Amino acid sequence: MAKIKPYTLSGMMELLPAEQILMDQIMDTIRRSYAAFGFTALDTPLIESSEILLAKGGGETEKQIYRFEKGDADLSLRFDLTVPLAKYVALHYNDLAFPFKRYQIGKVYRGERVQRGRYREFYQADIDVIGDGKLSIMNDAEIPAVIYTVFSGLGLSNFKIRINNRKILTGLYRMLGLEEKAGDIMRTVDKLDKIGAETVKAILMDDFGVPAEKVDQIIGFISITGSNAEVLEALEAYRGKDETFDTGLEELATVDKYIEGFGVPRENFAIDLTIARGLDYYTGTVYETTLLNHPEVGSVCSGGRYDNLAEYYTDKPLPGVGISIGLTRLFFVLNDQKMLNESMNTAPADVLILPMTQDYSAAVALSTALRQNGLRVQIYAEQKKFKAKMTYADKTGIPYVLFLGEDEIAQNAVSVKDMRTGEQQTLKTEEAAALIGEGLAKLRGQAPVIDR
Amino acid sequence: MAKIKPYTLSGMMELLPAEQILMDQIMDTIRRSYAAFGFTALDTPLIESSEILLAKGGGETEKQIYRFEKGDADLSLRFDLTVPLAKYVALHYNDLAFPFKRYQIGKVYRGERVQRGRYREFYQADIDVIGDGKLSIMNDAEIPAVIYTVFSGLGLSNFKIRINNRKILTGLYRMLGLEEKAGDIMRTVDKLDKIGAETVKAILMDDFGVPAEKVDQIIGFISITGSNAEVLEALEAYRGKDETFDTGLEELATVDKYIEGFGVPRENFAIDLTIARGLDYYTGTVYETTLLNHPEVGSVCSGGRYDNLAEYYTDKPLPGVGISIGLTRLFFVLNDQKMLNESMNTAPADVLILPMTQDYSAAVALSTALRQNGLRVQIYAEQKKFKAKMTYADKTGIPYVLFLGEDEIAQNAVSVKDMRTGEQQTLKTEEAAALIGEGLAKLRGQAPVIDR
Numbered sequence: 040m041a042k043i044k045p046y047t048l049s050g051m052m053e054l055l056p057a058e059q060i061l062m063d064q065i066m067d068t069i070r071r072s073y074a075a076f077g078f079t080a081l082d083t084p085l086i087e088s089s090e091i092l093l094a095k096g097g098g099e100t101e102k103q104i105y106r107f108e109k110g111d112a113d114l115s116l117r118f119d120l121t122v123p124l125a126k127y128v129a130l131h132y133n134d135l136a137f138p139f140k141r142y143q144i145g146k147v148y149r150g151e152r153v154q155r156g157r158y159r160e161f162y163q164a165d166i167d168v169i170g171d172g173k174l175s176i177m178n179d180a181e182i183p184a185v186i187y188t189v190f191s192g193l194g195l196s197n198f199k200i201r202i203n204n205r206k207i208l209t210g211l212y213r214m215l216g217l218e219e220k221a222g223d224i225m226r227t228v229d230k231l232d233k234i235g236a237e238t239v240k241a242i243l244m245d246d247f248g249v250p251a252e253k254v255d256q257i258i259g260f261i262s263i264t265g266s267n268a269e270v271l272e273a274l275e276a277y278r279g280k281d282e283t284f285d286t287g288l289e290e291l292a293t294v295d296k297y298i299e300g301f302g303v304p305r306e307n308f309a310i311d312l313t314i315a316r317g318l319d320y321y322t323g324t325v326y327e328t329t330l331l332n333h334p335e336v337g338s339v340c341s342g343g344r345y346d347n348l349a350e351y352y353t354d355k356p357l358p359g360v361g362i363s364i365g366l367t368r369l370f371f372v373l374n375d376q377k378m379l380n381e382s383m384n385t386a387p388a389d390v391l392i393l394p395m396t397q398d399y400s401a402a403v404a405l406s407t408a409l410r411q412n413g414l415r416v417q418i419y420a421e422q423k424k425f426k427a428k429m430t431y432a433d434k435t436g437i438p439y440v441l442f443l444g445e446d447e448i449a450q451n452a453v454s455v456k457d458m459r460t461g462e463q464q465t466l467k468t469e470e471a472a473a474l475i476g477e478g479l480a481k482l483r484g485q486a487p488v489i490d491r
Numbered sequence: 492m493a494k495i496k497p498y499t500l501s502g503m504m505e506l507l508p509a510e511q512i513l514m515d516q517i518m519d520t521i522r523r524s525y526a527a528f529g530f531t532a533l534d535t536p537l538i539e540s541s542e543i544l545l546a547k548g549g550g551e552t553e554k555q556i557y558r559f560e561k562g563d564a565d566l567s568l569r570f571d572l573t574v575p576l577a578k579y580v581a582l583h584y585n586d587l588a589f590p591f592k593r594y595q596i597g598k599v600y601r602g603e604r605v606q607r608g609r610y611r612e613f614y615q616a617d618i619d620v621i622g623d624g625k626l627s628i629m630n631d632a633e634i635p636a637v638i639y640t641v642f643s644g645l646g647l648s649n650f651k652i653r654i655n656n657r658k659i660l661t662g663l664y665r666m667l668g669l670e671e672k673a674g675d676i677m678r679t680v681d682k683l684d685k686i687g688a689e690t691v692k693a694i695l696m697d698d699f700g701v702p703a704e705k706v707d708q709i710i711g712f713i714s715i716t717g718s719n720a721e722v723l724e725a726l727e728a729y730r731g732k733d734e735t736f737d738t739g740l741e742e743l744a745t746v747d748k749y750i751e752g753f754g755v756p757r758e759n760f761a762i763d764l765t766i767a768r769g770l771d772y773y774t775g776t777v778y779e780t781t782l783l784n785h786p787e788v789g790s791v792c793s794g795g796r797y798d799n800l801a802e803y804y805t806d807k808p809l810p811g812v813g814i815s816i817g818l819t820r821l822f823f824v825l826n827d828q829k830m831l832n833e834s835m836n837t838a839p840a841d842v843l844i845l846p847m848t849q850d851y852s853a854a855v856a857l858s859t860a861l862r863q864n865g866l867r868v869q870i871y872a873e874q875k876k877f878k879a880k881m882t883y884a885d886k887t888g889i890p891y892v893l894f895l896g897e898d899e900i901a902q903n904a905v906s907v908k909d910m911r912t913g914e915q916q917t918l919k920t921e922e923a924a925a926l927i928g929e930g931l932a933k934l935r936g937q938a939p940v941i942d943r
Contacts, residue, residue: 040802040803042803042804042805042806043542043543043546043803043804044804045543045578045581045582045801045804045805046540046543046578046582047535047536047539047578047582048536048538048539048540048564048566051536051538052536053534053535053536053579054534055583055586055587056531056532056533056587056593059531059532059533059534060531060532062534063532074867075862075866075867075868076862076867076868076869077839077840077843077867077868077869078839079508079511079512079838079839080508080511080512080515081508081511082505082506082511082514083499083505084499084500084503084504084505084612085537085598085612086500086503086557086600086612087499087500088498088500090495091495091497091498094495105538105559105561105566107557107559107560108559109557109602110602112500114500114557126497126498126499127505129497130497130498130499131507134507135507135508136882136883136886136887137883138873140839140869141508141839146537148538150561150562160536160537160538170873173873173874174873175872175873175874177851177870177872178872180855181870184859188862296852297851297852297855300852300855300856300859301855301858301859302859302862302863349497350492351492351494351495352494352495352496352497353494353497354494386531387529387530387531387592388529391529399629399749400748400749400752403632403749403752403753404752406753407636407752407753407754410527410528410640410754411754414527415526415527415528415529416527416528416529417528417529417592418629418633420627420629420630421590421622421625421626421627422625422627430588431588431589434588435588
């Protein structure tokens, strides 16, 4: 038969088994962290009607969409998890309790140009809190704690959650009489880290016609740094000139006030007035998260407050605040930077039983007993040479191999080989189970990422 | 702004939060059961090149496929998890250890006619063991134990795993000189349960020209029933006439021999000679699983042994054995039959804190402490009337509400309301955490499905 050469489409991440287990560990950590803050899991279809998904229309995203017809239906694959959430909340409004806190970890699709570390199919891991009409600033204050729980749970400590408030920026630009240029200015200032202050100045003056004196005031403002208390104090000097600014300052101070109570160490959190987030729909608090050893990666977890989640589908005002982790890209970066913890147990099983007898009854009974003890167990039943069997154990990384021959069976015992130490001993079955349980508990105590 | 009426495409399951948590519980049970037998998780792209996915070509499936172009690529959404596995094993052959045991729980797509309980986007939950050249029959023997672990773990006891071996059927039809009609005969006999013996007879004679005398022999054969020991003994009468039959009988006897050792109660397992499975590629053991109270549902977990997983992509012979659970349909049936356990904790959080003070510092600190105790905690921070706050707790089903006012804070205490009993008491924080922990442990002890 003529063969078709197997391949996976470019831009699609497909992992080998050991890598997949690390990915799943990371996903589990995110899931548990989100759930700890009372976010509930959602799972929406990957396919939506194009008229729903593209209600907002236009923009770069539309060109990247996987859109196709099936029968007479015009369909698209979701390109983020926010639009499906907007549809979900508008559609199921009467069945939901507000504030509605949901998390979703799912694949999304964007037909971007393929580059190293860029994916066309990738996971996003999002949380959002949606209010019915109003939403307390306390929800914004909680978000950094969620981010901290995720990243410290992964094994990282060297990261910084940066926040700002768009109302402060909007208010500032209004004070300067630049409100009509506020969007352009914020998008430019947002690039400060990448392009430097001089280029920012030049763009503001040349491209957007901001007078030199006002450019200096803007640069002066975004140069306010120091501890959060110092930054907040400096901002007090602007108070009373613009209502939106004042509200933004209150909100920022509130978020800052509860940070430590939420368990976030001061060193992992900073007010940063340069952050605006490119997306136009953020209207209040904005978040970015950077790995301090890998600033070139950019923000690994971003989001913010928005006024109206579902304006394309409903008249109900539904303000929200949320964040998104680009999980597939994050995994790529961690792998690329050799930050995945390879000493984790990434084997398909905890125990491999090698029966040394013709009849497998004893091996089968042992496997059942060990499973009832919570262990993941394989029986190796292929007719292979001993060496091939051990190669299987090595290649899969299964931590314990149990030999079961006539002698062991007669003694209700088993020979246990710890594949990491090479140590082998014959033990009663219950002793073996206890030994393995202890060894595995140590392996399980590890985090999936090593900070470096 | 003109609104677009929100809707979800027909044939796509989209659950409300409480249902989703039950679905996730069911998925977790399946995942844990698969992992206990040493199957490793895989996650392959939902989109594959059409030439890969349709290598086999033809058939009903091809018409149902979601196929589309993006740029100059001809793409398709996967319609099962088996073809992507075949591609994966052929592609990554050198990096895998064999037997390769993988599970995958993922969405697949088929543009079927929309009917109640039929989905176009649905989860399959598959396991397969793939051998390199050969694969021991012990792998077939283990599969019923996996099925039993899944369904008993879900909370079911009234189900039957039925097995047969295609080699026995192939051998029988060869003995009868009907090998060329074996496929047609097996597909007909497979419908015995649905259409009855008389119709089967008529189809065999009229449509496939099987002589009346041989039809009687076939009916006589598939009428062999009784305990597994009785059936195996009756089959001994056919031994020695056909080599394939004899191999099939050995295999079936081996699978039967180890069933109890693998922990499967006899009442959940039966040899059933009428089972053939429609698919042509099964060549040995075949499995079906039926809910005894709901025979109309058909098999909820099926599969079997095949000779060659990836013949379209590689010359390497890769025999395998596997099963698939149609998870979305199963969930629909369980929901429809009111078999989902509604007394499970399907709330987004375990605890809702209602701060009764202006300053939220105490509430925030309490939420952090409770989370560090492993609880899922929400703070209700919206400016609402007391009644609205309690309605939120009711509607979400959060089992414990904690009131935190000046008095409680002064005493380092909290008022705990158990929403299921209505009981309320003021306790020291650690006592409250312990009380809640105990209550939740009881809730967690439940299975997601109630057998009825």
